[in-house]
Amino acid sequence: MQDAPRILLIGAGHAHLVALPEIRRRLPDAQITLIDPSPFAAYSGMLPGVVAGHYRADQARFDLSHIAQLHGVRLVTGKVDGIDPDLRQATTTAGRMGFDIASVDIGIQGDLRQIPGFADHGVAVKPLSGFADRWARFLDSPGPVAIIGGGVAGVELALAAAHCIGPHVTLIESGPRILSELPPAPRRLLLEALADRRVTVHIKSTVACILPEDVILTDRTRIASDLTIAAAGGRPAPWLARCLPCDPQGHVTVGADLQVTDCPGIFAVGDCAVIVDAPRPKAGVHAVRQGPVLARNIVASVQGRATVAHKPQRHHLKIxxxxxxxxxxxxxxxxxxxxxxxxxxxxxxxxxxxxTGR
Structure with missing residues (x-):
């Protein structure tokens, strides 16, 4: 590999932001480029606090320009919509970018496009930066909120929104109950919290369409909503499956060393990827823990040394x-x-x- 290796980091996900300082420290001459659609990267752990009003939006996001300047990285604001593992090129809105080593950490995106009106009147929690901006605009003239998805993420968001705007929040779940992934005791506690906050819960409910000020269910129930949020239905970007080996859900398949299957020198981490032999639920803690191993293996790939295995924890603390x-x-x-x-x-x-942001 050339003396100044070209390293392309696609997406400012948590794993990349953790890995970046160590990559720069150990490869001081590398040409590192970070590309992301936004000049800021939201931190998922503090997003409910932003919605509730405990934090300002700027307290829960990374300034990518500052991080890039700090570590001598070229920052490109743009999107990637393709990668060629053989030609070692990525196709982006800013033009083609060549690389020697690349890593993908772009998370997942909300996907309820099958619901009529969602594209025009709904907003997905992911990508996080876009949602945080939309919530801030909504607070200029707040009204009722509807949240689609009764998992932990949806419930946490509903509680945060109700704390901020009062009892004008509705939670919609298509399954027979909410919080089905939790043990009985913490599930009961969260149900009590929803009741205390006077959050309206609809189960066994399917959304038929979304209007500017209403959500219409298939049973014709009309729910007032000035902001309809998708906390369910996340999927990886479609271009990944066109370019890289992926599982049936579109997540990039990687080995224990976080390299993409049959694509040496290309890595994928965070929610957009799945470790074939050790799949784990999507959670920010897993991405953060991948960061140090990713840094070590990118450096090893540049230097022609053996990579090491990432050993994801089987259980993680959920707060x-x-x-x-x-x-x-x-x-x-x-x-x-x-x-x-x-x-x-x-x-x-x-x-x-x-x-991470210093």
Whole structure:
């Protein structure tokens, strides 16, 4: 490989932001390019706090220009819509970009396009930066909110929104119950929190269409909504499956060393990827933990050394904000709740922001 290797980081996901300082430290002469559609990258851990009003939007996002300048990285604001593993080129809105080593960390995006009106009147939680901007505009003239998706992410968002705007939040779930992924005890606690916040919950409900000020269910129920949010239906960007090996859901398949299957020198991390032999639920903690291994393996690839395996944890601590400055921590079925949990989470999040964005 040439003396100044070209490293292309596609997407400002958590793993890339964790890996970047170490890559630069160990490869001081490398030509590193970071490309992302936005000049800012939102931090998922603090997003419910932004919605609830505990943080300003700028407190929960990374300034990519600052990070790029700090680490001597070329920042390109644009989107990638293709990659050629053989030619070592990426096709972007800013033109073609050549690389020696590339890594993809673009997360997933909300996909409820099958619902009539969603593209015009709905907003997906992911990508995070776009949602944070839309929420900020909504607060200029807030009204009722509808959230589609009754998993932990949807419930946490509903509690945060209800804390901010009051009892004008509706949660819509197509399945027979919400929070089906949780053990009974923490599930009951969250159901009580929704009731305390007077969040209206619809189960076994399918959205027929979305209008500017309403959501219409298939049973013709009309739900007032000035902002309809998708907290379900996330999928990887379609271009990934056109260019790289992917699973049936469109996630890039990678080995234990985070290299894309049969594509040496190309890595994929975060929610857009799946480790074939060790799949895990999509969670920001997994992406953060991939960062150091990604950095080590990118450096190893440049230097022609052996890569190392990432060993994802089987269980991870889940901390759910309860709207106000209170939280619920869940670990392998056990749970605790209280204001101290939120303070603990706040310290973790602020420390991560300071360490990663400095």
């Amino acid at each position: 759910v904000s309860l709207g106000g400055k209170s939280g619920l921590a869940i670990w392998r079925g056990a749970h605790v709740a209280g204001s101290w949990v939120w303070r603990w989470k706040d310290r973790i999040d602020r420390r991560f922001m300071a360490r």
